[in-house]
Amino acid sequence: MLFNSYAFIGLFLPITLAGFFLLAKASHNWAALWLGIASLAFYGWWDPRYLALLLLSIVFNFVVGRAISRQHERDAPNHAKLVLIFGIVSDLALLFYFKYTDFFISSVNHVLHTQHPLLNLVLPLGISFFTFTQIAFLVDTYRGEAKEYDPVHYLFFVTNFPHLIAGPILHHKEIMPQFENPACYRVNWENIAVGLTIFTIGLAKKVLLADEIGRYVAPVFDGTSNPHLFLAWGGALAYTLQLYFDFSGYSDMAIGLARMFGIKFPLNFDSPYKAQNIIEFWRRWHMTLSRFLRDYLYIPLGGNRQGPTRRHVNLLVTMVLGGLWHGAGWTFVVWGALHGVYLVVNHAWQTFFRAAADTTKERSPRFWAWLLTFLAVMVGWVFFRAKDLDIAIDILRGMAGLNGVVLPHHWFNASFMNPLKELLVANGAQVLTTKFIAYRDQLYLTLQLLLIATLAPNTQQIMQRFSPTIDQFKNLEGALSRWTWRPNVAWLLAIAILFGWSLIDIPSGEKVSEFLYFQF
Known part of the structure; x- marks a missing residue:
């Protein structure tokens, strides 16, 4: 079931919300059980066959978590650590089987020129997220924090439908x-009120913005080979x-639903494309x-405690x-x-400037720092979206102008374009012309x-x-704390219009677009 569907908005959400608060009047446990069962129904809407897998994972990790707690109660930390390792390895083995078995087989076939058949496994929806959530639970239990x-x-914690899928x-x-x-x-x-507002903003991001600009992605990444300069840049942007x-729309919707x-x-996005460097990104x-990744991988590996090289x-x-x-x-x-290299370079750059702080206070202009960061991120997204490395490299070649350049026809004979045309031709690029109207709508939407x-x-x-009383959003970097908008009729009308506009734009039936992070 999708958040951006009529079935979810018109049936599932109001029924689940009403049932939760009605049952809570009689018993908090009944309300929690209701929410857990509703979340399982939400998950099973996609494919009921994988409900058993989800429930098996939940039961297994609950039992392992209890076993870790018992070992601590018996003052047996070494036994607790062994149970923790067993739980994490089992979770990762399940994830590896469904997510990486075919990738491993195909990689072996490619390297060794063998022809082992692929299993063609269907990736259970949300397996990466509910696996990581439960690994974090096991580690926190071992640390005495949970x-x-x-x-x-525990069933509610894992299956809570707002976060279960992505x-x-x-x-x-x-x-x-x-x-x-x-x-x-x-x-x-x-x-x-707060939850509905955040949900509406997230719904609008998905339906009115992401789906609209998404129409220009597939023709570049899934269709056209050797995309020219404008087409490659247009697709990447x-x-x-x-x-x-x-994804930020999904996260907003999840936060809004939970708030109801x-x-x-916890927040998941804070204007990442405003970042001045990769660390900030x-x-x-x-x-x-x-x-x-920081708490359960980077720090256990040693973090920054063993010198810059490590x-x-x-x-x-x-x-x-x-x-x-x-x-x-491999993409x-x-x-x-790429992002690992970006971060290493960024840290080295910051170390250099800290060392030189006594001799200079000059800093890179904010615009150029932002532009370099944004371009680096965009190059990474080309690999993230491309189906294979060949397609990614082909698109990057196009972005460099090596697959030809298509210019609006009224630019072609303009004198100010001559140096650029000469440079492109000298480097083997083909310069063609087209009518600007072919890219006008995409350009305007991209800029907006x-x-x-x-x-x-x-x-x-x-x-x-x-409202400054919403403590979930206090003290964020760049927050506009001196401004407050109290609930009023104008605000209600604005959100109602945005909600109605989003509902109108939701496709019906099977045409409803999935969230991109569902596939991960």
């Missing part, structure tokens, strides 16, 4: 204390914007994944594994490695979305301006 003795509450990646210690608070089981109209508005039930999810992009190696390993987590393909490995992503306030900034 304890769960109620199977109903995150955010949750920590048991930050969600369950909220769910155990009696206030969570009472209708709070501020939570409902379109995907860069589509992915952001699609009185639960505050990863503090703003998919923030819960960045936190997971830190750089740890960064590279973390980002390559993070790339591989996103998908079973994801290259994407992760780029301005929104880089200049407009993001969802949390809007909500902080909406």
Whole structure:
């Protein structure tokens, strides 16, 4: 079931919300069980066959978590560590089987020139997210930061439908204390209003922005070979914007849905395309994944505690594994490695300037720092989206003008274009002409979305301006705390119009577009 579908908005959500608060009047456990069952129904809507796999994973990790707690109670830390290792290895083995078996077989076939048949396994929806969520639970249990003795509450924690399919990646210690608070089981109209507002903003991002710009992605990445300069740049920019508005839209919707039930999810995006460097980008992009990779991979590897060389190696390993987590393909490995190199260079650059702080206070102009960061990120997204390395390289060649350049016909004979044409021709590029109208709509839409992503306030900034009492959005970098928008008729009308506009644009039936991160 998709958040951007009539079935979810018109049936599932109101029934689940009403059932939760009605049952909560009789028993909090009944309300929690209702939400868990509703979440299983939400997951099973995609393919009921994989419900058993999800439930098996939940039962297994709950039992392992209890076993780790018992070993600590018996003052047997070594036994607890062995149980933890067993649980993590089992979780990763399940993930590897479904996600990487065919990738491993195809890689072996390619290297050894063998013909082992692929298993053609279907990737269970959300397996990466519910696996990482439960690994974090096991590690936190081992550290003494999480304890769960109620199977109903654990079922809710893992299956909670707002985050089940594509995150955010949750920590048991930050969600369950909220769910155990009696206030969570009472209708709070501020939570409902805030949740609906955030959900509406996320829905608009997905339906009105991401899906619209997404029309220009597939023709470049899935169709045209040897794309010329404008086509390659148009496709890369379109995907860069589509992915952001699609995934941040999903995250907003998940945060809004959880808020309706009185639960505050961690933020997942903070205007990443405003970043001035790659380090800042990863503090703003998919923030819960960045936190997971830092806490459960980078720091256990040694972090920055063993010198700069080891830190750089740890960064590279973390980002390559993070790339591989996103998908079973060499394009994801290259994407992760690229960002690993970006981070190493960024840290080295910052170290150099700190060392030179006594002799100079000059800094790179903010615009050029932003532009370099944005271009580096966009090059990475080409590998992230391309089906294979050959397609990615072909698109990058096109972006460099090596596949030819198509210019609007009224530019072709303009004198100011002569130096550029001569340079392109001298380097073997083919210069063709076309009517500007062929790219006008795409160009205008791309510019509009780029301005929104880089200049407009993001969802949390809007909500902080909406009300300073919304502590979930306090003290964020760049927040506009001096402005407040109290609930009023104008605000209600604006959100209602945005919600109605989004509903009108939702396709019907099987044409509803999935979220991009569903495939990871």
